[in-house]
Amino acid sequence: MDKMFNGTLDRDRAADYPLRRREVVAQLLADRGDMLVVAGLGAPVWDCTAVEDHPLNFPLWGAMGGAAALGLGLAMAQPGRRVLVITGDGEMLMGLGALTTIGAQQPDNLAVVVCDNERYGETGMQLTHTAGNLDLPAMALAAGFATAAKISSDNEFKAALPAIRTALGRTASGPGFWSIKIRAEETGIGAMPPKDGVTLKDRFRSALLGQK
């Protein structure tokens, strides 16, 4: 195949990335304790639900570009809980301004993880900007995140896992951002969470607050 639109994007490299999305997310959510999880639309929703359709997951079936901002509102409302946003590169790119809003607020209980396969996975695996030289962690650092890193190997992932899942009051100081480079592969949907937004909202608030 010839170039799709220009020469700055690499259509091949992500097919060989060693980390696999379902295994990465399973490790992020293993023994999750009282963690609150926001899943950005698309594959991160299926990845999280494959682990468990947990009431303290808030999976987004739409609202593209909103996952990190939603996580920020939740993190500020629940400063005693770890809030983990798991989203994709396409979803994150649509809401990059939220990185700067998070940087301005400095919630130390918020972690944003981008499962970065360099693809729009739900629409035919078209390349995203991260297939080029775009450095999302550098953008997060510039926006004021306390920690930001790219993770490309299992060793790097294992080393970062405690920080990503940090319980509060230990080492976290300020928001964290991790771009986990995962293999570009179509994993299928698998388990789906409820589609009804009211159900998702009510069960989350019920599990967290004991009320609707």
Next chain:
Amino acid sequence: MQTDRAGGEPEDWTGAIFSVLRDWDVAQVAYVPDAGHSDLIIRCDQADGMRLVPLTTEEEGIALLAGAWLGGQRGVLLMQSSGVGNCINMLSLARVCRFPLLSLVTMRGQWGEFNPWQVPMGQLTPKVLADADNLVFAVDDARQIGAAVTGAARMAFEGPAQAAVLIGQAVIGAKSFGK
């Protein structure tokens, strides 16, 4: 502070809004600024228990306040009418999940606007908000703003519903360069 059009005492409509936000324990005040909101932003900034969250674009506020509600806090979104256009897809989050959403929109492009680029969204704002399932309360009299925000807040937080108060240029004045 604004002198009402009947020439009576200045109407502290910003204070009226602030009281409503206090009554409802609004904790997150998300905004893209507008001159008409500048006094309210200062009051909220100085208030214990209120956290200002400046946004880069208004749609962030829809998502932010959904997260706040999931975590047990109430919020408000302050923006100008041109910002409403940035919110449309994200409003589906509030609509589908029935998140409460209280928006206070200062109007541009409506009444004596000097800048034609503000006119399209100013004219479209009530229509697109209503189309996106918002309850819309347009206010052109400073004396009625407190009551309008009181009603909108109740319908938003107890509905839950999306409720927007449109604060007209008849209240805030039409902006002009050099005044």
